[in-house]
Amino acid sequence: MKEVNTMPQNPGKDACDLLDADHVAVKHLFVEYARLAMSGAEGADGRQALARRICDELTVHAQIEEEIFYPALRQAAPAGLLEEAKAEHQEAKELIAQIEQLPAAGPEMDALVTKLAQAIEHHVKEERDGLFTKARSAPQLDLVALGEQLKERQQELQGQAA
């Protein structure tokens, strides 16, 4: 009954660090996209390639969260939080599908990418404040092992896409 949680602070990368590194990386891609979009005439091809890269990276990221991270959190986080996160993934997937259908970069793609960036920004904040906080305070979760599992699956999916 006098259980004290004395889990040491792990200096290594855990599942949340790994997922958050993806969040930061895709944020940089969105900033780069906005910069290209504002620079006008030049860079339609570059924008399209960048949009595709954003879509690919987010697709893999959402998949490893849904396959590995969210199920691992079932005991640690309220069901409502996980449901909300999945609904936000669904919203992002719909925007991604619309972006991928466009034949070329242009105002329509710019608007959709902006919308996706905003949706992802909101979702990332929810993950950081909600799910990551819950995960880190759940003593039964081995977040370092979970991080390794995420990384392995991510590499596998990226290999398939290449």
Ligand SMILES: [Fe+2]
């Ligand atoms: Fe995420």
Ligand SMILES: [Fe+2]
């Ligand atoms: Fe997510």
